[in-house]
Each structure stands twice: as structure tokens, then as C-alpha cells.
Amino acid sequence: xxxxxxxxxxxxxxxxxxxxxxxxxxxxxxxxxxxxxxxxxxxxxxxxxxxxxxxxxxxxxxxxxxxxxxxxxxxxxxxxxxxxxxxxxxxxxxxxxxxxxxxxxxxxxxxxxxxxxxxxxxxxxxxxxxxxxxxxxxxxxxxxxxxxxxxxxxxxxxxxxxxxxxxxx
Amino acid sequence: xxxxxxxxxxxxxxxxxxxxxxxxxxxxxxxxxxxxxxxxxxxxxxxxxxxxxxxxxxxxxxxxxxxxxxxxxxxxxxxxxxxxxxxxxxxxxxxxxxxxxxxxxxxxxxxxxxxxxxxxxxxxxxxxxxxxxxxxxxxxxxxxxxxxxxxxxxxxxxxxxxxxxxxxxxxxxxxxxxxxxxxxxxxxxxxxxxxxxxxxxxxxxxxxxxxxxxxxxxxxxxxxxxxxxxxxxxxxxxxxxxxxxxxxxxxxxxxxxxxxxxxxxxxxxxxxxxxxxxxxxxxxxxxxxxxxxxxxxxxxxxxxxxxxxxxxxxxxxxxxxxxxxxxxxxxxxxxxxxxxxxxxxxxxxxxxxxxxxxxxxxx
Numbered sequence: 015x016x017x018x019x020x021x022x023x024x025x026x027x028x029x030x031x032x033x034x035x036x037x038x039x040x041x042x043x044x045x046x047x048x049x050x051x052x053x054x055x056x057x058x059x060x061x062x063x064x065x066x067x068x069x070x071x072x073x074x075x076x077x078x079x080x081x082x083x084x085x086x087x088x089x090x091x092x093x094x095x096x097x098x099x100x101x102x103x104x105x106x107x108x109x110x111x112x113x114x115x116x117x118x119x120x121x122x123x124x125x126x127x128x129x130x131x132x133x134x135x136x137x138x139x140x141x142x143x144x145x146x147x148x149x150x151x152x153x154x155x156x157x158x159x160x161x162x163x164x165x166x167x168x169x170x171x172x173x174x175x176x177x178x179x180x181x182x183x
Numbered sequence: 184x185x186x187x188x189x190x191x192x193x194x195x196x197x198x199x200x201x202x203x204x205x206x207x208x209x210x211x212x213x214x215x216x217x218x219x220x221x222x223x224x225x226x227x228x229x230x231x232x233x234x235x236x237x238x239x240x241x242x243x244x245x246x247x248x249x250x251x252x253x254x255x256x257x258x259x260x261x262x263x264x265x266x267x268x269x270x271x272x273x274x275x276x277x278x279x280x281x282x283x284x285x286x287x288x289x290x291x292x293x294x295x296x297x298x299x300x301x302x303x304x305x306x307x308x309x310x311x312x313x314x315x316x317x318x319x320x321x322x323x324x325x326x327x328x329x330x331x332x333x334x335x336x337x338x339x340x341x342x343x344x345x346x347x348x349x350x351x352x353x354x355x356x357x358x359x360x361x362x363x364x365x366x367x368x369x370x371x372x373x374x375x376x377x378x379x380x381x382x383x384x385x386x387x388x389x390x391x392x393x394x395x396x397x398x399x400x401x402x403x404x405x406x407x408x409x410x411x412x413x414x415x416x417x418x419x420x421x422x423x424x425x426x427x428x429x430x431x432x433x434x435x436x437x438x439x440x441x442x443x444x445x446x447x448x449x450x451x452x453x454x455x456x457x458x459x460x461x462x463x464x465x466x467x468x469x470x471x472x473x474x475x476x477x478x479x480x481x482x483x484x485x486x487x488x489x490x491x492x493x494x495x496x497x498x499x500x501x502x503x504x505x506x507x508x509x510x511x512x513x514x515x516x517x518x519x520x521x522x523x524x525x526x527x528x529x530x531x532x533x534x535x536x537x538x539x540x541x542x543x544x545x546x
Contacts, residue, residue: 096491
């Protein structure tokens with residue numbers, strides 16, 4: 015994910031890139047060449063920036079809810095001192111702060127590409143986890159809890175239930 | 184090639200002038216200013232913007248264009264001053280640099296330069312200039328953090344140079360702008376001590392004295408300003424402008440925008456009122472309320488993030504695109520299918536800052 019965000023952060027005019035969860039928790043933050051210190055009120059505090067952005071998303075979603083619109087895929091807020099752009103990526107948001115004077119349109123393609131790569135990455139991870147879970151549960155559960163071997167790795171019980179039970183019962 | 188380009192450019196300027204004469208609107212002024220700038224006639228571009236702003240003072244785009252033209256002119260002078268500063272640094276040069284940066288709206292640069300000046304000289308004049316840049320920044324982005332920084336600097340000045348008139352004037356201006364009347368009264372009283380017998384100041388003090396009962400503290404006033412985004416003296420301006428002769432009927436522009444087949448609806452929002460074209464009845468009311476709420480929440484977020492005055496808000500999704508162009512007191516908005524067409528985008532920019540009359544058919 016770091017590499018994916020770094021590529022976007024290296025674009026001209028990008029001051030900050032972050033991958034932010036729906037609840038406003040920043041997963042990863044990358045500063046652009048110009049740095050994120052200019053994001054005035056947050057004073058470079060990316061936690062505050064992510065939380066405020068998530069708050070904006072929530073407010074906007076509740077404002078458009080009566081129109082039965084889905085969550086926006088992209089949101090942009092252009093001000094005199096810079097531009098905040100949010101792009102939905104799977105269940106999270108890709109947050110980008112652009113330097114003043116730069117147009118959102120100049121970065122739309124790069125953001126779409128990054129969001130698609132992030133989505134693939136997140137989906138790939140969740141598929142691997144799901145596959146691992148399916149693998150674990152495909153075999154019948156042992157009657158006894160997993161024992162730990164010398165290396166501390168979990169090891170399924172090697173006892174045979176038939177051997178454990180007294181013969182004839 | 185340059186000669187041909189200049190001739191073509193001038194003919195475009197002429198066409199834009201004729202268009203402006205036929206239909207004076209912020210957009211027409213903007214197009215003419217753009218054509219002038221493209222021809223290298225920066226001074227003309229600035230004059231056009233100033234003329235446009237005299238007619239439509241709320242147009243954010245015209246303001247930005249005027250600032251840009253002014254900035255190009257000022258940059259020439261700044262270059263000269265920077266050379267002079269490198270050769271022989273002195274307060275007068277630093278002061279002029281800060282003044283130019285402030286008047287051209289380059290507040291961040293002015294703040295940086297003033298901070299450098301404070302580091303170098305650390306005298307009352309440099310600190311006063313730094314305080315001024317901080318106040319300008321606060322009045323521009325209206326975030327509590329900027330306000331606290333500005334007031335902290337003014338407090339420091341009051342401690343170190345209690346007889347500095349400029350610092351008290353700055354405090355009076357800031358406190359009055361945000362509606363902290365008790366603090367403004369205190370500043371006016373201090374100024375009266377330094378300039379006894381000034382009739383204008385005495386009248387101001389009496390007015391502030393009458394308003395200072397139950398007035399919010401500085402902190403409370405800053406919280407209110409951050410939430411509402413409206414300075415105390417702006418509310419009265421808005422009230423006077425509604426009934427002023429400047430109003431423009433915006434319905435025709437909205438109708439033209441809504442005529443585009445890709446546009447679902449076009450909106451013009453001012454205060455608690457909205458005009459909608461392209462939708463009717465309860466749907467129009469719901470959509471207008473949504474646009475107003477998006478505008479309100481986005482302005483508040485921009486203030487908290489320190490993004491400064493908002494020029495553009497855009498939401499894109501399965502519903503299409505909702506684009507808003509806020510002016511100082513009003514905003515235009517378009518909801519369209521897919522991406523925003525270039526023509527509609529230009530029209531949207533033209534609507535913002537019209538300060539139009541709303542008429543009876545407001546939603």
C-alpha cells in the first residue's frame with residue numbers, strides 16, 4: 015500500500031495522500047514533495063485531517079440521503095489555500111490534498127488508478143484470508159484443543175479419538 | 184507568429200467586449216478578463232475585473248481573477264524589491280514586500296516573510312506586521328486556530344508595547360469583525376487613552392459600550408465564526424444587499440442551464456432561500472435542501488481544515504455529478520448526468536456571486 019500511495023504522492027502539486035477508513039482512522043499517510051504542513055488548521059496533524067474529512071463525508075451523505083443517492087464515489091472541496099479530494103476505495107477513502115491552483119481534473123486519472131490498485135490489494139487480501147479460513151474449517155475440528163510444539167507453533171492434536179477411548183465402549 | 188497571435192487575440196478581446204456590452208454578467212466580465220490576460224494585457228484584465236467587481240461584488244471567480252492579474256503586476260515589483268533586499272536589507276523594503284503580498288492576497292507568503300522579518304529584527308514594527316498577516320489569515324479562513332494565533336500575537340504586542348496604536352487598532356478591528364464587542368470596547372478604551380478626544384473613536388466607543396452587555400468572549404466569538412463562517416459585520420451587509428439595486432434576475436440563467444439534456448436540475452441558493460429549475464414540487468424542495476446542507480457543511484469543513492474561502496464543491500457517484508460554485512453570500516449548483524459539461528461549468532461559475540433577487544418563486 016505504501017508503494018501505491020507513494021506513486022500518487024510523487025505527482026506534481028500533491029501535498030498529502032492518505033488512506034482513511036470510513037470512521038476517520040488514517041491507515042497510512044504519505045506527504046508529497048511540498049509537504050503537508052500548509053494544511054493550516056490541522057497544523058500537519060493527519061489524524062485531525064482524516065477525522066474532519068470523514069466528518070465531511072458523513073455530513074454530505076446525510077445531506078443527500080433524502081434524495082436516495084448512494085454514497086459519492088468522489089468528493090472534492092476546492093478552497094483558496096488548497097483542495098481536498100476524497101475518492102472511495104473499497105470500504106475506505108483515498109484522501110488527497112492538492113496545492114492551491116491545481117485542478118482536481120488534473121489528478122482524477124491518477125486517483126482512479128490508485129483507488130483501483132488499492133481496491134485490488136484489499137480485495138486480494140480479504141480473498142486470501144477467506145480462503146485460509148475455508149481451508150481451516152474444511153477438516154473436521156479435533157476433539158481436543160490444539161497442542162503447541164517445541165517451536166511454539168500450533169499443532170492439531172495427533173491423538174486418535176478411538177485410541178483414547180477405552181476399548182469396548 | 185506573435186504578430187498574428189496578437190491580432191487574433193485583439194479580435195477576441197473585441198468580441199468579448201461586445202458580448203459584455205450585450206449581456207453584463209460575472210461570466211462575461213470573466214471571459215473578457217481572460218481574453219485580455221491571454222493577450223498579455225494584464226493591466227486591462229485587472230481593470231475589467233475591478234469593473235466587474237463593482238457591479239457584482241460577491242463573485243468569487245472575478246475576485247480570484249482580479250487577484251491573479253494584480254498578482255502578476257505585483258510580482259514585477261516584488262522581483263525588484265527582493266533584489267533590493269538582498270543588496271541592502273532594511274525595514275522599509277520588508278514592509279513594502281509584506282504590504283504587496285497582503286494586498287495581492289498572498290497571505291501565506293506575507294506571513295512567512297513577516298516571520299522572517301521578526302526573526303531578523305524582532306522589533307515592534309516587524310511583530311506588528313506579523314500580527315497583521317495573522318489577522319488577515321484569520322479573517323480569510325475563519326478557523327479558530329488561526330484566530331487564536333492572531334490574538335496570541337496581539338496579546339504579546341500589548342504586553343511588550345502597550346502604547347503601540349497600530350496593535351490596538353488591529354485588535355479593535357479583529358474583535359469588531361467577529362462580534363466580540365467587550366474585547367472591542369476594551370481596545371477602543373485603550374485607543375482613547377492613547378488618542379484622547381478623537382470624536383470618531385469616542386462615538387465608536389459609545390456604540391461598543393452599548394453592545395458589550397452579554398457579548399460573547401473572544402473564544403466564544405471565534406467558535407461561532409468557525410461554525411457559521413459569517414463575520415459579525417457581514418450579516419448586515421447581506422441584509423442591505425438583498426434590497427439593493429444591484430440584484431440580477433437569475434432565473435433566465437438557471438433555465439438556460441437546465442435546458443441542457445444532461446442537466447437534471449440547476450439551483451441558486453442564497454441564505455435560506457433557493458431557486459430550482461428542472462424539478463418541481465416536493466422533489467425540488469428536497470433537492471434544494473440537500474444542496475443547501477452540502478454547501479453549509481462543506482464551508483464549515485473548509486474553515487476547519489484551513490482551506491480558506493471555498494470556490495468549488497463537487498460530488499460524483501452513481502447519481503451523476505453535483506457541482507456547487509459558492510460565492511461570498513450565495514451559490515450556484517448543478518446536478519447533471521455524468522461529468523459536468525464545459526459550457527455548464529462556465530455558466531455555473533457565472534452564477535456564483537450574482538447576489539441575485541429571488542422573486543416569489545423561490546423553493
